[in-house]
Ligand SMILES: Nc1ncnc2c1ncn2[C@@H]1O[C@H](COP(=O)(O)OP(=O)(O)OP(=O)(O)O)[C@@H](O)[C@H]1O
């Protein structure tokens with residue numbers, strides 16, 4: 008019992024010290040009020056950024072539609088801004104063509120990889136393959152563009168002699184490879200969320216792993232998988248460097264993948280390059296194209312969020 | 323199960339099902355490896371093409387009209403300067419936002435709105451950030467085609483990524499630690515500063531480095547806000563012209579001729595090494611400070 | 616219940632008039648629309664150990680956390696009624712919760728040291744209250760660790776991370792951390808439920824030592840523990856205070872049938 012008697016044999020009265028320090032702590036009390044205000048202000052920046060994006064796109068696009076009527080923009084099938092024809096359809100078909108090719112590549116490969124990782128792979132194999140797949144997502148797109156132009160296109164040329172040097176096919180395939188990790192990892196998350204009891208039920212009835220994956224896991228994870236694909240579509244629509252480098256700058260109104268095309272994003276790069284003057288119709292047209300792009304991607308993102316939310320509710 | 327089938331028939335079906343199972347196992351595995359094979363080819367291709375041009379002169383050299391003389395020095399330094407702007411701006415804004423959302427924000431519509439807004443911002447194509455930067459920083463603020471305009475544009479681009487990473491790190495700090503702090507009479511900010519942030523800093527750093535490496539590789543928004551390819555000196559002020567590694571690479575890729583792609587490949591090697599180093603640091607931090615609670 | 620009588624027989628001779636650290640009157644508490652505490656009236660004596668027992672979910676932790684207003688960290692919480700700490704109303708807007716909590720410390724169910732060195736764990740409390748001098752901190756750290764009977768085990772490794780300690784040591788470290796700002800009251804919420812029997816015994820001995828200088832309120836699931844360590848015991852049931860009396864009385868001769876049912880193990 009002698010330790011306890013030393014406890015408060017006061018050589019130093021802590022509570023007394025704390026009381027003395029209280030005056031100094033006044034600053035702290037002030038800080039306590041100021042800090043949240045500062046933090047909220049910082050949080051406001053992301054909202055301001057969004058507002059800024061909407062504002063700039065709208066403002067300049069409105070400037071554009073003062074010169075070029077809406078119906079020409081949406082229904083004219085020729086995009087020759089330097090000769091005064093501003094029909095956005097070729098850019099949209101170019102974008103859709105790239106997106107379509109990319110999804111044709113990424114959908115089967117991404118979902119197959121997700122099924123392999125979540126249903127077949129051992130923990131060790133998964134630990135090795137997953138990070139390596141993620142590396143694909145970390146490679147700068149300018150590097151993919153280089154690879155598409157200097158490697159994929161020449162290889163494809165051997166198979167398709169008519170292929171133009173700049174073409175939608177090569178760019179689309181490479182965009183597809185780029186978004187594989189996105190599809191694979193988001194789909195795998197969805198498949199992992201499927202309760203094991205469902206799998207065990209099917210296994211107990213003598214199903215093979217493949218049957219379990221196709222008849223139990225994939226349907227149960229369906230909306231999660233769909234959400235991952237929608238998000239990947241959004242990424243493909245917004246991808247810029249690969250298509251700028253490998254698909255060319257020719258706004259052809261075509262769905263022929265061997266041809267050179269131009270996407271919405273590629274035109275934005277072209278339209279803002281050095282020789283465009285501020286305030287010219289071409290300058291404004293960039294924003295009209297920009298807002299079109301923005302609306303497409305935003306719609307896809309919101310759709311993906313909606314589907315993913317519904318998916319989460321299922322479990 | 324085999325009530326209606328003869329034993330042989332049933333066995334045949336089972337074998338077929340097992341065969342299909344086997345085939346698809348191989349198919350799924352093959353599909354998974356396609357991405358990896360592609361990655362290997364890409365790296366191999368870049369290395370074999372670029373290694374010949376990779377030299378000390380290339381690293382110390384400025385852009386030039388001839389392939390043999392071109393170098394990536396201006397690009398590297400430009401990228402470093404950009405990160406010197408992006409890192410403080412996006413970290414202060416991003417971490418503050420994350421702290422607000424995780425620790426202060428009441429669970430109301432405004433908070434949900436900010437949160438949803440960040441999620442959507444993360445999905446906006448990078449080139450659209452370029453357009454924002456062009457109108458706002460280049461023209462309205464009148465920074466011109468300057469380092470500052472490029473840096474601020476990039477800051478906004480990586481902001482949502484950093485917010486999300488920081489939120490995750492902050493959320494993973496166990497509630498018990500905060501309770502211990504509050505229980506001793508600590509104020510909210512003291513608790514955040516002395517308990518929450520120290521515990522979440524490894525996670526924040528890891529996420530931020532990955533976000534910054536994204537900024538290093540981004541090309542499109544910089545093209546829009548006017549990073550130039552032909553820069554023969556280092557930027558001397560915030561409002562001066564600048565270039566960056568991916569801009570250099572892009573300008574080399576798009577030049578005609580046999581030689582320029584090789585120069586581009588050499589540039590890509592340098593860029594990938596920088597990214598590799600950054601990722602290594604991030605992984606190192608993550609492993610070193612692996613969660614102990 | 617012989618054991619408790621042996622321990623406490625000397626208390627019987629104490630003068631009856633006792634000072635109170637907490638005077639709780641008509642306390643009600645709601646989580647949103649769910650009422651968790653009903654009309655609690657209770658005077659908690661100073662420099663004694665008060666145990667709170669009752670079945671799971673009866674509101675023990677809620678009551679304990681109300682005393683240092685930690686319960687308000689749940690945003691939906693509403694209270695009515697009155698709690699006086701040494702004569703001052705703890706809900707008085709002029710009194711800051713930080714102030715209250717420097718006088719009313721808390722030890723939690725799971726040991727929760729900070730992921731810092733042992734030294735920094737103990738110095739945390741003094742530091743946030745503006746004590747920065749190395750000499751003062753050294754003194755406080757040693758005194759607190761001695762007070763929590765863990766000094767001998769850790770004095771050579773003060774710079775090591777607290778996560779390297781065993782569960783029992785961590786819990787005593789948390790008690791030491793609480794002692795470092797010398798509160799008057801220590802609230803303990805099932806402090807031994809995550810510990811092995813030997814560590815439990817050490818903490819129980821510690822509680823006995825600490826009551827000389829501190830008022831201790833301890834929530835426990837373990838009735839033997841309540842009997843061993845406490846002077847007074849409160850029995851809670853469904854958010855109500857059923858019975859509150861001297862520990863030996865409550866365990867040997869409960870007034871309320873429900874108390875008797877509980878301590879004889881008929882429910883809960
Ligand atoms: N954060 C909360 N939100 C809503 N209700 C809560 C919350 N915490 C506790 N409750 C409710 O309040 C009641 C009392 O809970 P409390 O934690 O005080 O019980 P307890 O006696 O400490 O139980 P145990 O012995 O299991 O720790 C319970 O019905 C519980 O469901």
Ligand SMILES: [Mg+2]
Pocket residue numbers: 675676677804
């Ligand atoms: Mg409890």
